[in-house]
Structures are given as C-alpha cells and as structure tokens.
Amino acid sequence: MNFPKRKQKIIEQLSQTGEVDIKQLAAELNISEITARRDLNQLAADGLLYRTRGGATKVNPHEKPHSFVNKSAQNAAVKDAICRRAASQISDGDIIFMDCGSTVFRLCQFIKNKKIKVITNSLPVVYELQDSAVSVNIIGGELDKERQAVHGTTAIEHIQKYRATKAFLGVDGISEAGLFANSEHEASITTAFAASSAFTYILCDISKISKETYLNFAGLDIINAIITNADPERLKGFKESGIVILKADI
Amino acid sequence: MNFPKRKQKIIEQLSQTGEVDIKQLAAELNISEITARRDLNQLAADGLLYRTRGGATKVNPHEKPHSFVNKSAQNAAVKDAICRRAASQISDGDIIFMDCGSTVFRLCQFIKNKKIKVITNSLPVVYELQDSAVSVNIIGGELDKERQAVHGTTAIEHIQKYRATKAFLGVDGISEAGLFANSEHEASITTAFAASSAFTYILCDISKISKETYLNFAGLDIINAIITNADPERLKGFKESGIVILKADI
DNA sequence: TCATTATTAATCATAAACGATCAAAAAGAA
DNA sequence: TTCTTTTTGATCGTTTATGATTAATAATGA
Structure with a gap:
C-alpha cells in the first residue's frame, strides 16, 4: 500500500x-x-x-457538500421527446440561448452536429457540447455550485451584450399568470435570455403546466412558444395569449 | 516485446x-x-x-463523468512542488486569477479548502473546484475547445471588470526579454489578468526558463514573481529586473 | 497544583528502490 | 559487411520509505 x-x-x-x-x-x-x-x-x-x-x-466540518443533483435523467423519455421537437426548430446558422434547466440540458444530444452557436450559463451544457461541432459561448460571472450554472449581475450584463435567434429555457412553473421560478437568480437570467432573443421557447413537461410556485417573475408576453408533452386541450389559455404550442409526441 | x-x-x-x-x-x-x-x-x-x-x-483514481485531456499530469511531481509553493502564498480572503496553464491547474488540489475567490477562464479549473470551499467566478466568452478555456474580447472585458489580489499564470516561455506565448489569444488573456492583479506570479518549470517562442507579448515588468523549480543561479537576470524568485524544492 | 497517560518530534536503523554509469546486445544506416 | 545508434541489462553507491526507540510535549484528571 x-x-x-x-x-x-x-x-x-x-x-x-x-x-x-x-x-x-x-x-x-x-x-x-x-x-x-x-x-x-x-x-x-x-x-x-x-x-x-x-x-x-475535515478542514470545513460544517460545509454541506454542494450536491448537484442531475435531474435531467428523471423522466428522460418525456424530456427527450420534448427536446427532439425543440431540436427540429433549430437550423444551421442559428444562435441559441440555453439555460440551466434539466430538460434543456437534454437538448444537447440532439444538436451536437448542427452548425450553430450556443450561448449558455449551464456548465453541464458546456461539458456536454465539448466534443461537438457547436461553437460554445459561456456566460461569465459567479458560479452557483448547486445549480452548476452562472448567475449574478455580470452574467446578466454578458447576456445583454448578445442577441440570439432562439432561446430554449426551462421554468419551475408556468400558468396564465406567467412564468414562475424558485429563485430570483434563475428568474433574472431567464428574463435576460428572453429579452435578447428573437424567439423564446419554454421547454417543460406536464408537471410544470399550471404550476404556480414562489416567484412570478414575468408575464407570458416575454415568451413565444411552449414545447411540452401536455395535452394541447389543457393549454388553450396560453394559445389565446398568442403563445405557440408545440406538442411533443412521445 | x-x-x-x-x-x-x-x-x-x-x-x-x-x-x-x-x-x-x-x-x-x-x-x-x-x-x-x-x-x-x-x-x-x-x-x-x-x-x-x-x-x-492511475492518474484518475475515480472515474469522473467528464475528463479533460490534460497536460497537467505530465511531470506531475515537479508541478506539484511548484504549486505547493504557490498555495503557500495564498491566504483566506484572497481573490485570485488562475489561467489555463497546465501547471496552474494543479494548484486546485491545494486550495480546495481555502476561503478565497477564484476567477478563471479554464474549464478544468472550474470542474476541479466544483466540490470545494472556493467561490468560483468564470470568465465569459467564446470557448476555445482545444485549450478548454474561454478567450476573446468578451473575456478580456470581463477580466478588466475585476480586481484580484494575486494572479497565478502560466507561460509558454520566459526570458529576460519578457513573456512568450504560442498564441495571441493566450497572450492577451495573460496580459489582462496581470493588469488587473495586484501581484502576479508566473508558475513555470525549468523547461520554460530562457525559452523564447513565437510571440514576445510582454516585458518582465508586468509580473512580480516567478515560482519555479529552476536553480536560482540561472535566474539572476530576472532578479536584477526586480522579479521575486521563489524556488520550489522538490 | 502536580502526576499520569497518550501523543508527538527527533533520531537512528534497515531494507527496498533508485539513479548513474558502463557494458552488452539489438536494430538501423552506410 | 561495418559503423553508428538505440535499447536493454548489470553493478554500485545513494536515496527513500518505513519502522523502532526515546526524549519532549500536550492533554487529562486527581
């Protein structure tokens, strides 16, 4: 030994x-x-x-281990279906924003060979796209270890400097009242991405639909489309607000 | 055989x-x-x-989900000795810059429990520090996949917004004529880090000393100290230019 | 307070592993 | 073939990791 x-x-x-x-x-x-x-x-x-x-x-006895739980493997089949639909919206030459949502992460596997630019604040996305044809731009700023993503004012300023053709974002909840997040950090990042993008997609499975949680940080007007596995019948309200509904068939 | x-x-x-x-x-x-x-x-x-x-x-005892091709395992013993010396210069409360040098990367293992802020453009450094007490700030901008680091004008601007107490940087060569790099990207990042840092250390093993390669991008005046395993006798010229020489004993 | 006990640093001893040097063998070039 | 270069092996003095011993130091309790 x-x-x-x-x-x-x-x-x-x-x-x-x-x-x-x-x-x-x-x-x-x-x-x-x-x-x-x-x-x-x-x-x-x-x-x-x-x-x-x-x-x-230990040096830091009370330090809680930054446990980054990778939620992206949960309900992988549903998420993959949503992401396939999302990937079909992407064409070569696009500049896309991707945030740190667990569903959004699974989009990586479907875009590896596309000739696009990805701008993201999510480390797992960066790692996943390391060996891909995609050109990657990382949002700079403070790293939130739990979320494995960058946030903060520097990150927001960074996002504001760029313009994307499409944004693919996650939320913690969405209803006719708008978008909901469990943290202010995440909310401000989402808002900034949406503001700098010509067309904004929300990727969410059925569990997020009509879920109102913690912070209602924006109205539906900042987004353009929802890609989900939920029955379009349940989404009539969104459609009436001018939101495009893309159903992912599983 | x-x-x-x-x-x-x-x-x-x-x-x-x-x-x-x-x-x-x-x-x-x-x-x-x-x-x-x-x-x-x-x-x-x-x-x-x-x-x-x-x-x-083995170099990597536990399999990690992402592996970074890394020159940092080459001549690990020498690099570790240099990094031990470097780590001894860091105190709690410091704000430090770390670039994407292969020697610099090995500094991570010695600072994991320090209460400091690390600002870096190196993905392997970020990855290595994700389960540490260190608060991490990622330089934003375009990702250079080959070097697994961020560079470009956005990155430079990002660096200029921050001020560090100490910078730990690598070079491709160093002589009395100054600092040398094999790429302009790397050179501009190094220059920016040094300019925004109160005290700048160059970490380099003996193979880089007196090596003049490609681009002589800066004079010795932008740095304050060299940490190396080279014999101080060989470094007299640097000392006369006011550079502090820290010998890493192996 | 002092005495007892456990832990440690310091010193030394030893066996294994090491680097340096040189010689032999193998491989390649003229 | 002959010469040169590279690879491999042997020898030997040196270094290193480890363990034993002992004196110094720190914790504990009466």
Whole structure:
C-alpha cells in the first residue's frame, strides 16, 4: 500500500465520517502508527485536512457538500421527446440561448452536429457540447455550485451584450399568470435570455403546466412558444395569449 | 516485446487494477526490473500514470463523468512542488486569477479548502473546484475547445471588470526579454489578468526558463514573481529586473 | 497544583528502490 | 559487411520509505 493509495483512502474516510484516528488508520491500512502520522502531516501541509491529536478532521466540518443533483435523467423519455421537437426548430446558422434547466440540458444530444452557436450559463451544457461541432459561448460571472450554472449581475450584463435567434429555457412553473421560478437568480437570467432573443421557447413537461410556485417573475408576453408533452386541450389559455404550442409526441 | 507493446500492456493493467508493481511487471513482461522502471518513468513524464516507489498508479483514481485531456499530469511531481509553493502564498480572503496553464491547474488540489475567490477562464479549473470551499467566478466568452478555456474580447472585458489580489499564470516561455506565448489569444488573456492583479506570479518549470517562442507579448515588468523549480543561479537576470524568485524544492 | 497517560518530534536503523554509469546486445544506416 | 545508434541489462553507491526507540510535549484528571 503506497502513499497515493493511502491518501485516497484517508481522504475518502474523512469525507464520509468527518474524522480519522491514527490507531484505527494504522490497523486498517496495515501500516505503523508513525507512518499514519506522517501521512496525516503531509496531507495537513497540503491543506487537505486539519491535524488533531491522535488523528485528523475535515478542514470545513460544517460545509454541506454542494450536491448537484442531475435531474435531467428523471423522466428522460418525456424530456427527450420534448427536446427532439425543440431540436427540429433549430437550423444551421442559428444562435441559441440555453439555460440551466434539466430538460434543456437534454437538448444537447440532439444538436451536437448542427452548425450553430450556443450561448449558455449551464456548465453541464458546456461539458456536454465539448466534443461537438457547436461553437460554445459561456456566460461569465459567479458560479452557483448547486445549480452548476452562472448567475449574478455580470452574467446578466454578458447576456445583454448578445442577441440570439432562439432561446430554449426551462421554468419551475408556468400558468396564465406567467412564468414562475424558485429563485430570483434563475428568474433574472431567464428574463435576460428572453429579452435578447428573437424567439423564446419554454421547454417543460406536464408537471410544470399550471404550476404556480414562489416567484412570478414575468408575464407570458416575454415568451413565444411552449414545447411540452401536455395535452394541447389543457393549454388553450396560453394559445389565446398568442403563445405557440408545440406538442411533443412521445 | 518492444516499448510500444509494453506500454500498452502497462496502461491496460493500470486501467483494470489501478496500480502496477515493478517486480510483477518485470516477471510478466520478461524484462529486467530496470527496464520496467524506465518504462514507468517515461510514461509518468508523459502524464499517463503517477510514479510511486516500486510501481505506479492511475492518474484518475475515480472515474469522473467528464475528463479533460490534460497536460497537467505530465511531470506531475515537479508541478506539484511548484504549486505547493504557490498555495503557500495564498491566504483566506484572497481573490485570485488562475489561467489555463497546465501547471496552474494543479494548484486546485491545494486550495480546495481555502476561503478565497477564484476567477478563471479554464474549464478544468472550474470542474476541479466544483466540490470545494472556493467561490468560483468564470470568465465569459467564446470557448476555445482545444485549450478548454474561454478567450476573446468578451473575456478580456470581463477580466478588466475585476480586481484580484494575486494572479497565478502560466507561460509558454520566459526570458529576460519578457513573456512568450504560442498564441495571441493566450497572450492577451495573460496580459489582462496581470493588469488587473495586484501581484502576479508566473508558475513555470525549468523547461520554460530562457525559452523564447513565437510571440514576445510582454516585458518582465508586468509580473512580480516567478515560482519555479529552476536553480536560482540561472535566474539572476530576472532578479536584477526586480522579479521575486521563489524556488520550489522538490 | 502536580502526576499520569497518550501523543508527538527527533533520531537512528534497515531494507527496498533508485539513479548513474558502463557494458552488452539489438536494430538501423552506410 | 561495418559503423553508428538505440535499447536493454548489470553493478554500485545513494536515496527513500518505513519502522523502532526515546526524549519532549500536550492533554487529562486527581
């Protein structure tokens, strides 16, 4: 058992239990206590843990692990159907905005070979389009680790400098009262994208339709179309407000 | 059994079991231990594995969803020594710039628990810092897929809006004539970072010292310090220009 | 307060691994 | 073939990782 391997084990246990004990470490890794001690000293010197008497603890004990839950795999079939419909709206030469919605993310797989420019604040989108024909432009600014996306005033200013032919955005809820979001950050990004885009699509599955949650940040007038799997019958109200309804058949 | 064939076998076993042992390798491939040692050293210099005493281990112990092709694993030991020295210059509260240099990338592992802000144009840096205590700010603009970093006029303007206490940057070459880069994009980013930072460190291993390549984009006056593993004796000229030399002891 | 105990740093010892150097063998070029 | 270059192996002094020992230091409790 060499140092890199031990280091890995130590860091692993530390992140799980929050602390390690020299005696227990020595026993577990089949090394002498002094070697365990030396390992911990080395890792402490590199700032990877805090040395305590007889062991070590995490540097940031109360730090909540930024858990980016990738919701995009939930109801993948429905989301893919919506995204296929969305991708069919995109032609070569388009400049498109994509936000950090979980449905929007699944659009990536369908546009990899298109000759378009994508402007996005979503890191997963950037990663996914890394090996693609698409030219990528990243919105700059502060990174929201939980959402894996960029937000803040710098991001807004950045968006305002660009103009897109189409925007593909997600929302936390949409009703005849307009668009709803669970965070102000997300709301301002959505508003900025919509304002700088010639045509704005909202991608949402049936669970978001008629859902009113937290912040009603904009009216329906800032968007042009909804792509969803919901029955168009349920969407009559939107149609009457001039919104184009595109049904994704599953 | 020639080197390319052995290399393939070694990499294969490494990806399966995560580690190789020199004795076992020598026996298995019918070569002497010293040849096995030489093979591993070669592969370590190329960044294909990490050398340990008596063997080698994988570069990426856990499979990550996205992998960045990275020169940063090449000569990892030297780069780590430089980065340890660099990390020791960083205190909580600092706002630091990091560019897309391969040495700079390895600084991430030593700053994960620091309470600092990092502003960067490098995607691998962003990815590496996503589960850290560090607050991350991404430079916005066009993504250079080859370098996995953001560049362009938007990026420059973004950088100019921020002020950092320290910048940690890489170069393709440095001599008493100044800084050298292999691309204009990279040069302009480096210049912008240095201009907006109170103190600028260049991280470079000995191979970059006195190397003059392609574009001499700036004089030594835009930087404040060099962190390197090169012998300070060779760096007298820099010292006379008022550059602080920090020797990384390996 | 002091005494007891556990932990640590410092020092040393040892075996394994290492780099440097040179020689032999293999491969390639003239 | 002969010469040169590259690869491989052997030898040997040096370095490194590890563990044992012991004195110093810090925590704990009476």
